[in-house]
Amino acid sequence: MDWYPLRLTTPIRSHMFGGHAIAERLGKRGLPPGRIAETWEVSDVDGxxxxxxxxxxxxxxxxxxxxxxxxxxxxxxxxxxxxxxLTKFIDGCGMLPVHLHADDETARRLECQPNGKTEAWHILWAEPDATALVGLKPGVDTKALRQALIAQDYDAVMRRLPVRTGETIYVPGGTLHSFGPGTLVYEVEQTSDIQQQAMPWQMSDGAPLSHQEWIAGIDALIEQCHLDLRPTFTPGLRLSHNTAIDRVLCTAGPYFALERWRVTDDTPFIHGFDKALILSNVGAPFGLKTQGWSGRLAAAETVLIPAAIGEFQLTGPADVLISYLPDLEFDIRKPLHAAGYSDEVINTLGDPSGALVAN
Incomplete structure (x- = not known):
């Protein structure tokens, strides 16, 4: 087959927390009028x-x-x-519901799903006082968690972290979380749409849940929640090729890796690869070329480049996010060790299991 970079349809979600930032701040075109919470840039989720x-x-x-x-x-x-x-742009114009996604084992056991959903958020823009609720405070047990969720007193049990533009956080499955308002995020995650949420209303339209539905949802959430997960934001680790390209490894783990490349001039840059790459433009339009194909990636546009292509040429200036399924040794540990980073620093990129620094 003659492969080429694939432009894909982008399913849209108009949840209650959305606004207009994906169009107004990122410049994404072709969106319908009204509130837009999420655009699913690459999706193989059923439905x-x-x-x-x-x-x-x-x-x-x-x-x-x-x-x-x-x-x-x-x-x-x-x-x-x-x-x-699965990759998304998410507009946290309002606060997202307090929720979690099951990890792999829990998804198979309780959700009859093949995998769970670990995710990472890369902050594209945040208001100066923006925060996120991520994980539980030390010492919180299931009884205290249930009481706080029913009282809707999330700060009593959850960690509230400052959110800064350009930082990234790796959120393992089973981590209770929320972000917004005033936050625009690029999210990369396992292909899944499972979740349990703590709010007494529907995320899609704000319609109230019955008391019985609400409490049942809280109990299901608690059964899937890991009390000891406390991820933190990181600025990423820099792996520049040359002075014209600022390459930052934002986050990594066994399910995905995410890099941000800033190309400062119009000198063509050639990159070889052996795995599918998802390129999402978070800056001005730039040129992209592969053998037998050339085009431009518009603002907030995404393209999936098949592994078989093997090489692309990027002509800047450009500001692009690149996500992929990594080989942890060759794509993550080896280049970071060569750049002088210790195992302790490498592990800050995400996976709390220690998979990034395992032998």
């Missing part, structure tokens, strides 16, 4: 599976491409059954 919008594969679903060509699309060691990474 929201993206389709290719142009070229010889136009109309093909991402799911079908993964099933038919898993190694050519994603990488040599991948065998499906779905694209492993």
């Amino acid at each position: 929201s599976i993206a389709q290719v919008t142009e070229g010889s594969l136009e109309g093909q679903s991402l799911r079908n491409l993964v099933l038919q060509h898993p190694r050519e699309l994603i990488g040599a060691d991948f065998d499906g059954p779905h694209f492993p990474i």
